[in-house]
Amino acid sequence: MRIDVVSIFPEYLAPLELSLIGKARQDGLLELNVHDLRTFTTDKHRTVDDTPYGGGAGMVMKPEPWAQALESIAEGHDGTKPVLIVPSPAGERFNQALAYELAEEKQLVFACGRYEGIDERVMDWARDHFTVRPVSLGDYVLNGGEVAVLAMVEAIGRLLPGVVGNPESLIEESHSDGLLEYPVYTKPSSWRDHEVPEILLSGNHGKIAQWRRHEQFRRTAERRPDLLADFDAGALSRADRNAL
Ligand SMILES: NC(=S)c1ccno1
Numbered sequence: 001m002r003i004d005v006v007s008i009f010p011e012y013l014a015p016l017e018l019s020l021i022g023k024a025r026q027d028g029l030l031e032l033n034v035h036d037l038r039t040f041t042t043d044k045h046r047t048v049d050d051t052p053y054g055g056g057a058g059m060v061m062k063p064e065p066w067a068q069a070l071e072s073i074a075e076g077h078d079g080t081k082p083v084l085i086v087p088s089p090a091g092e093r094f095n096q097a098l099a100y101e102l103a104e105e106k107q108l109v110f111a112c113g114r115y116e117g118i119d120e121r122v123m124d125w126a127r128d129h130f131t132v133r134p135v136s137l138g139d140y141v142l143n144g145g146e147v148a149v150l151a152m153v154e155a156i157g158r159l160l161p162g163v164v165g166n167p168e169s170l171i172e173e174s175h176s177d178g179l180l181e182y183p184v185y186t187k188p189s190s191w192r193d194h195e196v197p198e199i200l201l202s203g204n205h206g207k208i209a210q211w212r213r214h215e216q217f218r219r220t221a222e223r224r225p226d227l228l229a230d231f232d233a234g235a236l237s238r239a240d241r242n243a244l
Contacts, residue, residue, distance in 0.1 A: 001105065001160060002031040004073045005149055006066070007112035008048055010034045012146035016153055024163045032153070033073075040068040049115050058116035066111065066122045074129045075107055082107035084130035085152065086123065087145030091134030094152060096175035098135070102152075103159040110152070112145035178231050180224060182215040 005013055013034045016022065024030040038046040049059040074082055083105050092098070102108060109130065111118065126132050137148045158164050174181040185196040199211045220227050 001103070001157075002033075002075065002107045003110070003153060003157075004033045004035060004107070005110045005112065005153075006035045006037050006069045006073070007144075007146055007149075008037045008114055009112075009144070009146055010036045012112075012144075013149065015150055020163055021154060021157045024157055024160065027162070029160055029162050030157055035069055035073065037065055037069055040065040040072070052116060056116070060116050061113060061118040061122075063119040063122045063125070066118060067125060070109065070111070070122075070126060070129065073109055080106065081129060081131050082109050084109045084111060084126050084132045085149075086111045086113065086118070086132065086134045087137070087142075087148035087152070088113065088117070088134040089136050089139065089141050091136040094135050094137050094148075094155075096155070096173075099152070099155040100159060103156050108156070110145065110149045112149060114144040175227075177216075178227060179216040180219045180227070182212040182219070 007013065016032055016034075017025070021030065021032070025032050037048055041047055047062065048065055049061050052058065052060045070084070083102065085102070085108060087110065111122075123132050123134075135148075135152070137151055142148060159170065161167075164170060170176065172181060185200060189196045189201060197211070199207055202208065217228075220231075
Protein backbone atom coordinates (compact mmCIF):
# COMPACT_ATOMS: atom_id res chain seq x y z
CA MET A 1 0.00 0.00 0.00
CA ARG A 2 0.98 3.56 -0.73
CA ILE A 3 -0.10 6.30 1.68
CA ASP A 4 0.32 10.02 1.01
CA VAL A 5 -0.40 12.76 3.54
CA VAL A 6 -0.69 16.44 2.63
CA SER A 7 -0.37 18.97 5.46
CA ILE A 8 0.93 22.46 6.24
CA PHE A 9 2.54 20.86 9.30
CA PRO A 10 4.41 17.82 7.89
CA GLU A 11 6.43 17.53 11.09
CA TYR A 12 3.18 16.58 12.85
CA LEU A 13 3.40 13.23 11.06
CA ALA A 14 6.89 12.41 12.39
CA PRO A 15 5.51 9.75 14.80
CA LEU A 16 4.75 7.64 11.71
CA GLU A 17 8.51 7.04 11.48
CA LEU A 18 8.39 5.19 14.81
CA SER A 19 7.34 1.76 16.09
CA LEU A 20 5.21 -0.60 14.00
CA ILE A 21 4.45 1.80 11.16
CA GLY A 22 8.05 2.99 11.00
CA LYS A 23 9.30 -0.59 10.81
CA ALA A 24 6.71 -1.46 8.17
CA ARG A 25 8.05 1.42 6.06
CA GLN A 26 11.63 0.25 6.54
CA ASP A 27 10.59 -3.31 5.62
CA GLY A 28 8.86 -2.11 2.46
CA LEU A 29 5.43 -3.28 3.66
CA LEU A 30 4.09 0.26 3.42
CA GLU A 31 5.12 3.30 1.37
CA LEU A 32 4.30 6.52 3.21
CA ASN A 33 5.00 9.98 1.80
CA VAL A 34 4.32 13.27 3.62
CA HIS A 35 3.90 16.39 1.49
CA ASP A 36 4.03 20.05 2.60
CA LEU A 37 1.07 21.85 1.03
CA ARG A 38 3.11 25.07 0.91
CA THR A 39 5.36 23.41 -1.68
CA PHE A 40 2.42 23.86 -4.08
CA THR A 41 1.95 27.60 -3.55
CA THR A 42 3.28 30.18 -6.03
CA ASP A 43 3.45 33.46 -4.09
CA LYS A 44 6.39 34.60 -2.02
CA HIS A 45 4.39 34.30 1.19
CA ARG A 46 3.43 30.70 0.32
CA THR A 47 -0.21 31.55 1.05
CA VAL A 48 -2.60 28.62 1.65
CA ASP A 49 -5.69 30.41 3.03
CA ASP A 50 -7.98 33.37 2.49
CA THR A 51 -11.18 34.90 3.91
CA PRO A 52 -14.45 32.98 3.50
CA TYR A 53 -17.03 34.00 0.88
CA GLY A 54 -20.26 34.85 2.69
CA GLY A 55 -18.35 36.20 5.68
CA GLY A 56 -17.83 34.53 9.03
CA ALA A 57 -14.91 33.93 11.35
CA GLY A 58 -11.64 32.31 10.38
CA MET A 59 -10.00 31.51 7.10
CA VAL A 60 -10.58 28.90 4.38
CA MET A 61 -7.86 26.90 2.62
CA LYS A 62 -7.39 28.02 -1.00
CA PRO A 63 -8.27 25.45 -3.69
CA GLU A 64 -5.36 25.75 -6.13
CA PRO A 65 -2.51 24.57 -3.87
CA TRP A 66 -4.63 21.53 -2.97
CA ALA A 67 -5.39 20.69 -6.59
CA GLN A 68 -1.71 20.93 -7.51
CA ALA A 69 -0.67 18.82 -4.51
CA LEU A 70 -3.28 16.14 -5.21
CA GLU A 71 -2.53 16.08 -8.95
CA SER A 72 1.14 15.43 -8.17
CA ILE A 73 0.24 12.46 -5.96
CA ALA A 74 -2.63 10.56 -7.64
CA GLU A 75 -1.38 7.35 -9.20
CA GLY A 76 -3.48 5.33 -11.60
CA HIS A 77 -4.04 1.82 -10.25
CA ASP A 78 -5.34 -0.25 -13.18
CA GLY A 79 -8.53 1.78 -13.39
CA THR A 80 -9.23 2.15 -9.68
CA LYS A 81 -9.03 5.62 -8.18
CA PRO A 82 -7.00 6.26 -5.05
CA VAL A 83 -9.08 7.06 -1.97
CA LEU A 84 -8.87 10.66 -0.76
CA ILE A 85 -9.62 10.69 2.97
CA VAL A 86 -10.44 14.09 4.43
CA PRO A 87 -10.48 14.03 8.25
CA SER A 88 -13.49 16.11 9.28
CA PRO A 89 -16.06 16.23 12.10
CA ALA A 90 -18.55 16.29 9.22
CA GLY A 91 -17.36 12.91 7.93
CA GLU A 92 -18.53 9.31 8.13
CA ARG A 93 -17.48 7.66 11.40
CA PHE A 94 -14.12 5.86 11.37
CA ASN A 95 -14.27 2.40 12.94
CA GLN A 96 -12.56 -0.98 12.74
CA ALA A 97 -14.72 -2.09 9.83
CA LEU A 98 -13.68 0.98 7.83
CA ALA A 99 -10.04 0.38 8.82
CA TYR A 100 -10.27 -3.13 7.35
CA GLU A 101 -11.99 -1.78 4.22
CA LEU A 102 -9.35 0.89 3.64
CA ALA A 103 -6.51 -1.59 4.30
CA GLU A 104 -7.52 -3.26 1.01
CA GLU A 105 -6.85 -0.13 -1.06
CA LYS A 106 -3.71 0.33 -3.20
CA GLN A 107 -3.34 4.04 -2.41
CA LEU A 108 -4.75 6.24 0.34
CA VAL A 109 -4.28 10.01 0.24
CA PHE A 110 -5.01 12.00 3.41
CA ALA A 111 -5.78 15.73 3.11
CA CYS A 112 -5.20 17.52 6.42
CA GLY A 113 -7.42 20.58 6.54
CA ARG A 114 -6.72 23.48 8.87
CA TYR A 115 -8.44 26.80 9.71
CA GLU A 116 -12.19 26.54 8.90
CA GLY A 117 -11.56 23.86 6.32
CA ILE A 118 -10.73 23.35 2.64
CA ASP A 119 -12.65 25.13 -0.17
CA GLU A 120 -15.44 22.64 -0.99
CA ARG A 121 -14.70 22.89 -4.71
CA VAL A 122 -11.54 20.86 -4.07
CA MET A 123 -13.70 17.87 -3.12
CA ASP A 124 -15.93 18.44 -6.15
CA TRP A 125 -12.90 18.62 -8.45
CA ALA A 126 -11.15 15.69 -6.75
CA ARG A 127 -14.04 13.28 -7.46
CA ASP A 128 -12.79 12.95 -11.05
CA HIS A 129 -9.47 11.64 -9.78
CA PHE A 130 -10.22 10.07 -6.36
CA THR A 131 -12.87 8.34 -4.35
CA VAL A 132 -13.45 11.18 -1.89
CA ARG A 133 -14.33 10.19 1.70
CA PRO A 134 -14.68 12.73 4.52
CA VAL A 135 -14.02 10.68 7.68
CA SER A 136 -14.45 11.58 11.37
CA LEU A 137 -12.69 10.02 14.36
CA GLY A 138 -15.51 11.18 16.59
CA ASP A 139 -17.97 13.91 17.38
CA TYR A 140 -15.47 16.52 18.46
CA VAL A 141 -13.41 19.22 16.74
CA LEU A 142 -9.64 19.20 16.36
CA ASN A 143 -7.52 22.09 15.08
CA GLY A 144 -6.65 20.09 11.98
CA GLY A 145 -6.63 16.66 10.41
CA GLU A 146 -3.09 15.61 11.37
CA VAL A 147 -3.94 13.96 14.71
CA ALA A 148 -6.76 12.03 13.03
CA VAL A 149 -4.38 10.87 10.29
CA LEU A 150 -1.94 9.52 12.88
CA ALA A 151 -4.73 7.44 14.39
CA MET A 152 -6.16 6.23 11.09
CA VAL A 153 -2.77 5.36 9.55
CA GLU A 154 -1.90 3.29 12.62
CA ALA A 155 -5.32 1.56 12.69
CA ILE A 156 -5.10 0.77 8.95
CA GLY A 157 -1.35 0.10 8.70
CA ARG A 158 -1.35 -2.52 11.47
CA LEU A 159 -3.85 -4.58 9.47
CA LEU A 160 -1.52 -4.91 6.47
CA PRO A 161 0.10 -8.34 6.02
CA GLY A 162 3.37 -8.71 7.95
CA VAL A 163 3.05 -5.51 9.99
CA VAL A 164 2.11 -7.06 13.33
CA GLY A 165 4.31 -9.96 14.44
CA ASN A 166 1.50 -12.37 15.24
CA PRO A 167 -1.57 -11.97 12.98
CA GLU A 168 -3.50 -14.03 15.55
CA SER A 169 -3.43 -10.97 17.82
CA LEU A 170 -5.65 -9.12 15.37
CA ILE A 171 -8.39 -11.71 15.68
CA GLU A 172 -9.45 -11.21 19.30
CA GLU A 173 -9.22 -7.43 19.52
CA SER A 174 -12.01 -5.09 20.43
CA HIS A 175 -14.40 -4.58 17.55
CA SER A 176 -12.88 -7.35 15.42
CA ASP A 177 -16.06 -9.42 15.97
CA GLY A 178 -18.50 -6.65 16.87
CA LEU A 179 -17.78 -6.91 20.61
CA LEU A 180 -15.27 -5.40 23.03
CA GLU A 181 -12.28 -7.56 23.92
CA TYR A 182 -12.11 -9.65 27.12
CA PRO A 183 -9.84 -8.64 30.05
CA VAL A 184 -6.27 -9.94 30.06
CA TYR A 185 -3.94 -10.91 32.94
CA THR A 186 -0.32 -11.98 33.42
CA LYS A 187 2.04 -12.99 36.26
CA PRO A 188 1.97 -12.77 39.24
CA SER A 189 -1.35 -14.59 39.82
CA SER A 190 -1.78 -12.67 43.11
CA TRP A 191 -0.92 -8.96 43.04
CA ARG A 192 -1.65 -6.47 45.82
CA ASP A 193 -4.55 -8.68 47.00
CA HIS A 194 -5.96 -8.78 43.46
CA GLU A 195 -6.25 -12.29 42.03
CA VAL A 196 -6.30 -13.59 38.46
CA PRO A 197 -9.72 -15.19 37.77
CA GLU A 198 -9.44 -18.88 38.80
CA ILE A 199 -10.77 -20.13 35.49
CA LEU A 200 -7.69 -18.75 33.70
CA LEU A 201 -5.45 -20.92 35.91
CA SER A 202 -7.53 -24.08 35.31
CA GLY A 203 -6.00 -25.21 32.03
CA ASN A 204 -9.54 -26.00 30.83
CA HIS A 205 -9.40 -24.33 27.42
CA GLY A 206 -13.08 -24.86 26.65
CA LYS A 207 -14.17 -23.21 29.89
CA ILE A 208 -11.59 -20.45 29.42
CA ALA A 209 -12.94 -19.69 25.93
CA GLN A 210 -16.49 -19.64 27.31
CA TRP A 211 -15.47 -17.31 30.16
CA ARG A 212 -13.71 -14.96 27.74
CA ARG A 213 -16.72 -14.85 25.44
CA HIS A 214 -18.99 -14.11 28.40
CA GLU A 215 -16.68 -11.28 29.42
CA GLN A 216 -16.87 -9.84 25.92
CA PHE A 217 -20.67 -9.75 26.08
CA ARG A 218 -20.66 -8.44 29.68
CA ARG A 219 -18.22 -5.63 28.91
CA THR A 220 -19.97 -4.69 25.70
CA ALA A 221 -23.37 -4.56 27.43
CA GLU A 222 -21.87 -2.44 30.22
CA ARG A 223 -19.76 -0.01 28.17
CA ARG A 224 -21.10 -0.04 24.61
CA PRO A 225 -24.72 -1.28 24.53
CA ASP A 226 -24.99 0.40 21.13
CA LEU A 227 -22.70 -2.28 19.70
CA LEU A 228 -24.97 -5.02 21.02
CA ALA A 229 -27.89 -3.34 19.28
CA ASP A 230 -26.04 -3.88 15.99
CA PHE A 231 -24.89 -7.40 16.92
CA ASP A 232 -26.62 -9.95 14.71
CA ALA A 233 -28.45 -12.13 17.21
CA GLY A 234 -28.95 -14.66 14.47
CA ALA A 235 -25.18 -15.03 14.26
CA LEU A 236 -24.97 -16.06 17.92
CA SER A 237 -23.27 -19.42 18.02
CA ARG A 238 -24.20 -22.17 20.46
CA ALA A 239 -21.03 -21.15 22.39
CA ASP A 240 -22.29 -17.57 22.52
CA ARG A 241 -25.67 -18.65 23.82
CA ASN A 242 -23.90 -20.72 26.49
CA ALA A 243 -21.74 -17.72 27.35
CA LEU A 244 -24.69 -15.37 27.79
N1 LIG B 1 -13.29 14.78 14.36
C1 LIG B 1 -12.30 14.96 13.41
S1 LIG B 1 -11.69 13.68 12.57
C2 LIG B 1 -11.77 16.29 13.13
C3 LIG B 1 -10.90 16.66 12.13
C4 LIG B 1 -10.73 18.01 12.29
N2 LIG B 1 -11.47 18.41 13.33
O1 LIG B 1 -12.11 17.36 13.87
